[in-house]
Amino acid sequence: MRAIWKGAVSFGLVSVPVKLYAATESKDISFRQVHAKDGGRIKYQRVCSIDGEEVPYADIAKGYETEDGEMVILDDSDMAELPASSSREISVEKFVPSEQIDPMLFEKSYYLEPEKSGAKPYALLRQALEEADRMALVTVSLRNRMSLAVLRVRDDVIVLQTMMWPDEIRKADFASVDTADAKPAEVKMAKMLVETLAGDFEPDEYEDDYREAVEALVKAKIEGGEVKAAPKERKTGGEVVDLLAALQRSVEAAQSARGGGSQAAEAADEAADSEDADKPARRTTAKKAAAKKATAKKAPARKAAAKKTASKTAAKKAARKAS
Template sequence: MRAIWKGAVSFGLVSVPVKLYSATESHDVSFRQVHASDGGRIKYQRVCAIDGEEIAYADIAKGYETEDGEMVILSDDDMAQLPSTSSREIAVEKFVPTDQIDPMLFEKSYYLEPEKSGAKPYALLRQALIDADRMAVVTVALRQRTTVAVLRVRDDVIVLQTMMWPDEIRQPDFTIDTGEIKDSEVKMANMLVETLAGDFDAGDFEDDYADAVQELVRTKIEGGEIKRTPTSTKSSGEVVDLLAALQRSVQNAKSARGEATDADDDSDDGTDEKPARKTAAKKAPAKKAPARKTAAKKAPAKKTAAKKTTTRKTAAKKAS
């Protein structure tokens, strides 16, 4: 992992220098929008909704749309006046019971690693959080914006979890009409809960959709159902990288079985020289041309004689 932020956790007079790492990563399957007939990527133009003209990046500004549909243009100077901070401090505001924070407020998780000089105070803070069964509510500046977060312990590592602001949590605007609930129905529901009761283990669940997509893509690659485009090897998208990796795996598997790969098929000139080329590949030094000549000299006596006879005939035809 690569640290994305460096700073210090401060509580009271104690300061713990730390590094911040992203604790999660998305493995969601993503697709590209392409032309169905040739696989070409679909491009989108930046077009003004008023005059229909394509707009260059240099002419694009930030706009804030009001409730009545009016647009307020904000310049770079306007944006520079907004409050921002570059503080490298994770300031502990208070320690609160873990059950007082609604999990819905949690947004993104980060691991905190102590610098060598902060290993001991880091361990002390970690143990204090465990013993008190509390979370530390902190303020921290990430990407030049101050946000509220909590510190908690997970597997002997202190985790920082950023939180959403209270007004970002939407309230349900619907009501539920349950009708009359009978005691027998409640009893049956409780029995169902007890029947399915157990401990949570994240390893019990798998992303079967992603596995199915990879299997589908692998099957299509093995069947040769691939659209080769001029930009196929230039894109850095996840799906393109997946296709390339799977294709290489298929070619390696074919090579291991002694089958011809796509590269071998493309270089075939119509002559029956594949055995000779395989022999040359085993005995060849760095340069290919000398390797083939060497392989020819080391071939069995009968094949060498046959090739010399063919060479004499070819020379005789050219002479005539």
């Protein structure tokens, strides 16, 4: 395992240097959305809902939507002013009886490993927690945010469990079930059923049947040759094709904000017409350029031929004079 955090547990004047490791991992089966025809992955673009343009990460900010639908945009400077902490300290606030912590508050679990210099105080804290049957209520800064957590002992290792804040636990928003009408004989039979099914929790007795079934299904399809090679992804040219339309929408949005009319549509039509009109002109210019190149290539060839003819004529005249 790789440590995700380093710091120290502090209680009173005692400091225990520790490393933090994730104690759990999700093994849920995850599927990718693909094109059923060829197995290509489905991509999602970050598109602005107002102008329809794809937005790069650099232009994405945090927005807080109010209850009445207003959007408040927060930039990096705003976020820097928020009360956040990067402390490397797990500060023990108090030691509370274990039964006082509602398991519903627990969120994520981490293992605490002591550094070499903190082995002895770590062992002392572990023993104290076990013998007192208490949990250490602590505050810790993870991912630049202060969290409430507890320290407890599991299999001779101190475990840190982050907690939900009390106001994050929702109340059961429905009427309580009235059991006043239950007959004594029914209550007695229910207790007998509980006693009949009573037992100890053995984690190894339970398995994730769904995950095992999916893995077996995938394995059978691979062995049966029902598998498609992942196709190479091709770059799309959508941003080039839709550039004119995107520009038109942007201009229309800007003009509507200023009270403009249909100038954007007219400009787009003119741009399209000028582009179409420019195509024949480009072809004509290209033909003229090609003709000039061909003429330029032929000119040296003609000069060379003329020089050869002149030298031959001079040679014949010299031969006649010699004879």
